[in-house]
Amino acid sequence: MTATPDAPLIRVEGLRVEFGRGAAATTAIAGLDLSLGRGECVALVGESGSGKSVSARSLIGLAGRDAHVTATTLEIDGRDARGFGERQWRRIRGSRIGFVLQDALSSLDPLRTVGAEIGEAVRATGGPRGRAGRVRALELLRRAHVPQPERRIDERPSQLSGGQRQRALIASALAGEPAVLIADEPTTALDVSVQKQILALFAELKAQGHAILLISHDLAVVSELADRIHVLRRGAVVESGRADAVLSAPEHPYTRSLIDAIPRFDATAPRHTASVAVAVEPPAALAADPSAAALAADPSAAALAAYPSAAASTPASSATVAPSPPPATGGTPLVVEDVSKRFRLRDDSERTALESVSLRLTPGRSLGVVGESGSGKTTLARVIAGFEQPDSGRVSGLGDDPRDVQFVYQDPGASFDPRWDVGRLLGEAIELRHGRLAAGERRRRSIEWLHRVGLSEEHLGRRPSALSGGQRQRVGIARALAVVPRYVILDEPVSALDVAVQSQILDLIADLQEETGVGYLFISHDLGVVQRVCDTLLVLRHGVVRETGPTDRVLAAPADDYTRELIDAVPVMPGGAAPPVR
Structure with missing residues (x-):
C-alpha cells in the first residue's frame, strides 16, 4: 500500500516509547500524535529531555535497542511500520526519510572527502557508482548551494566552514531523494547569516x-x-497548533515560559535581565545516577531533570558555601594591540585570519565578539590564550601565568576526559591553582564549586556521559573558574542548549562574574545572548574589526553595513522584538 498524493507521508497516533522494563521503565514519549504531508514543515519543540529526538528516531527505527516502541498507528507512505524489522527500516532510511543531524563535523567522517561521503549515500540509496556517482555528488552539492562545489567535493570536513559542512550534510541526506527530511537542530551553533542561508535552503526544499x-x-x-x-x-504534548498561533498566543503556561526564556534581541532591553522560571519538575527517577545502559539507549533521559539557577539556595545536605576567592589580580586590563595572524594553506597560499585587531578588556567586564563563520573569532581567542602566536602585534596584561586565562567551550563534554568523574575534573582544576591538597580538602572545595553553579554533592561521582547538556556546561564553568583566572573565554557556551537551560546558564555566568570579578571574552553568534551578557561588543569580518563600542549603542545604532546585515539576519518571533529601527 502506497500513500495517495494528498495523504500524509507520515501518520502517527498514540506513539509511546519506553526504556527498560517493568517498574524500572522510563517513559520517554507518552502518546504522541503527528501527521506530516508533502510541502509541510512540522516542528517539535521543548527543553532537553522532552522527547523530541526520541520521537524523530522512532520514525526511522533508531530509537535504540533497549527502546520499547508502540503506537496505535505508525504509517510511512501509507504502510504500517509497526512490525518493521531492521531490513525494512533500512529501505526507508535515506530513500524515503533523510536525516540531517545537529553537528555536521561529528556526523561527517573526518578522514574522507565530502565527495566520498556523499558518494556513499548515493550508492546506499541505489544511485550510480564511479564517475557517474561523482557527477551525482556534484549535483547534490550544487542543489544544497555549497559554494565552489568542484573544489569542495575533494576537501575534508575540517577544511569547510560550519555552514558549508551543514550544507554538505543536507546534500548527503538528499542523495536518495527522500520525501521526508528530519532536521534535528540543523542551525544550532551557526552564526545568524549562515543560519539564514540554511533556513532559506530548507524553505526551498x-x-x-x-x-x-x-x-x-x-x-x-x-x-x-x-x-x-x-x-x-x-x-507529552502540552500544546499543538499552527505555528503563528502557538508562538504569538500560547495557551499552555509551559509554552509561554519557553517563549519568555528566549534572550530577546531588543535595543531597549537592560543587560542581565532576570531569568524566567520554566515550569519543570525533576523526576524522581533521576535522584540516582542513571545507568550506563539507559544512557546509551536514551541519551535524552538524563536531561529530564530541572536545572536549578545559580541563585537557587544551597542544597539542604551541604554546608554553607564559603566566599569565592578573589580574582588572581587587580584591575590590570587585557590589551590586544594590532594583532595579525595568517595561516599557510596546502597550496602554499596564505589565508589572513586576523588583520590588525585591537581590543581592551578589564576584569569584571564582558566583551562580546560576533561575526560569521570564518571571521576570526576563535583564532582571536586562541591568540589571547597563547595557543597561537601572532605574526605581528602583541597581547599584554596577562603575564606569563597560563592559569590567568581559561576556556569554556561550546561542548564541554568534548573537553572532558570521559573516564574521569566530576570530582576528579574539578579537583584537577583546584589543585592547578592551589597545589596538592589533602583528599578531604579537595573534595570540600569541589563541592563548594558545584554549589556555586547550582549542582549538588551527588554529581561528584558522575562521569560526563551521565550529565545532561546543561549540567555539563555548569561543570565546565565551575572547572574554569576554580582555577581563579583573571579572564575566561566563553566560546559559544549556550548555543547548543535549549532556551530554558540557556537562560539559567546566562544568569549563572553573570552572577559568578559579580562574585569573582572575572573578565569575560564572550564569543557568540546570538545577538540576543550577547546583548544580555556583554558590556561592549566587537564585530569581526574576515579578520578585520568592522565595529566596536558599547553593546547597546552598536546594536541600537550600528555604524557599519556588516553589523546591520547581522542584525537583519536575526529571526524574529511573531510578536517578538524586531531589530532596532535605523
Whole structure:
C-alpha cells in the first residue's frame, strides 16, 4: 500500500516509547500524535529531555535497542511500520526519510572527502557508482548551494566552514531523494547569516514538495519555517497548533515560559535581565545516577531533570558555601594591540585570519565578539590564550601565568576526559591553582564549586556521559573558574542548549562574574545572548574589526553595513522584538 498524493507521508497516533522494563521503565514519549504531508514543515519543540529526538528516531527505527516502541498507528507512505524489522527500516532510511543531524563535523567522517561521503549515500540509496556517482555528488552539492562545489567535493570536513559542512550534510541526506527530511537542530551553533542561508535552503526544499520534521530549541528559527508546532514536555504534548498561533498566543503556561526564556534581541532591553522560571519538575527517577545502559539507549533521559539557577539556595545536605576567592589580580586590563595572524594553506597560499585587531578588556567586564563563520573569532581567542602566536602585534596584561586565562567551550563534554568523574575534573582544576591538597580538602572545595553553579554533592561521582547538556556546561564553568583566572573565554557556551537551560546558564555566568570579578571574552553568534551578557561588543569580518563600542549603542545604532546585515539576519518571533529601527 502506497500513500495517495494528498495523504500524509507520515501518520502517527498514540506513539509511546519506553526504556527498560517493568517498574524500572522510563517513559520517554507518552502518546504522541503527528501527521506530516508533502510541502509541510512540522516542528517539535521543548527543553532537553522532552522527547523530541526520541520521537524523530522512532520514525526511522533508531530509537535504540533497549527502546520499547508502540503506537496505535505508525504509517510511512501509507504502510504500517509497526512490525518493521531492521531490513525494512533500512529501505526507508535515506530513500524515503533523510536525516540531517545537529553537528555536521561529528556526523561527517573526518578522514574522507565530502565527495566520498556523499558518494556513499548515493550508492546506499541505489544511485550510480564511479564517475557517474561523482557527477551525482556534484549535483547534490550544487542543489544544497555549497559554494565552489568542484573544489569542495575533494576537501575534508575540517577544511569547510560550519555552514558549508551543514550544507554538505543536507546534500548527503538528499542523495536518495527522500520525501521526508528530519532536521534535528540543523542551525544550532551557526552564526545568524549562515543560519539564514540554511533556513532559506530548507524553505526551498519545502517549496519543492519535501516534508520536513524540524526539531529545534530555537523558537525564532521554528517561526521562520514551521507550519505547525507540537510542544513537548517530559514526553507529552502540552500544546499543538499552527505555528503563528502557538508562538504569538500560547495557551499552555509551559509554552509561554519557553517563549519568555528566549534572550530577546531588543535595543531597549537592560543587560542581565532576570531569568524566567520554566515550569519543570525533576523526576524522581533521576535522584540516582542513571545507568550506563539507559544512557546509551536514551541519551535524552538524563536531561529530564530541572536545572536549578545559580541563585537557587544551597542544597539542604551541604554546608554553607564559603566566599569565592578573589580574582588572581587587580584591575590590570587585557590589551590586544594590532594583532595579525595568517595561516599557510596546502597550496602554499596564505589565508589572513586576523588583520590588525585591537581590543581592551578589564576584569569584571564582558566583551562580546560576533561575526560569521570564518571571521576570526576563535583564532582571536586562541591568540589571547597563547595557543597561537601572532605574526605581528602583541597581547599584554596577562603575564606569563597560563592559569590567568581559561576556556569554556561550546561542548564541554568534548573537553572532558570521559573516564574521569566530576570530582576528579574539578579537583584537577583546584589543585592547578592551589597545589596538592589533602583528599578531604579537595573534595570540600569541589563541592563548594558545584554549589556555586547550582549542582549538588551527588554529581561528584558522575562521569560526563551521565550529565545532561546543561549540567555539563555548569561543570565546565565551575572547572574554569576554580582555577581563579583573571579572564575566561566563553566560546559559544549556550548555543547548543535549549532556551530554558540557556537562560539559567546566562544568569549563572553573570552572577559568578559579580562574585569573582572575572573578565569575560564572550564569543557568540546570538545577538540576543550577547546583548544580555556583554558590556561592549566587537564585530569581526574576515579578520578585520568592522565595529566596536558599547553593546547597546552598536546594536541600537550600528555604524557599519556588516553589523546591520547581522542584525537583519536575526529571526524574529511573531510578536517578538524586531531589530532596532535605523
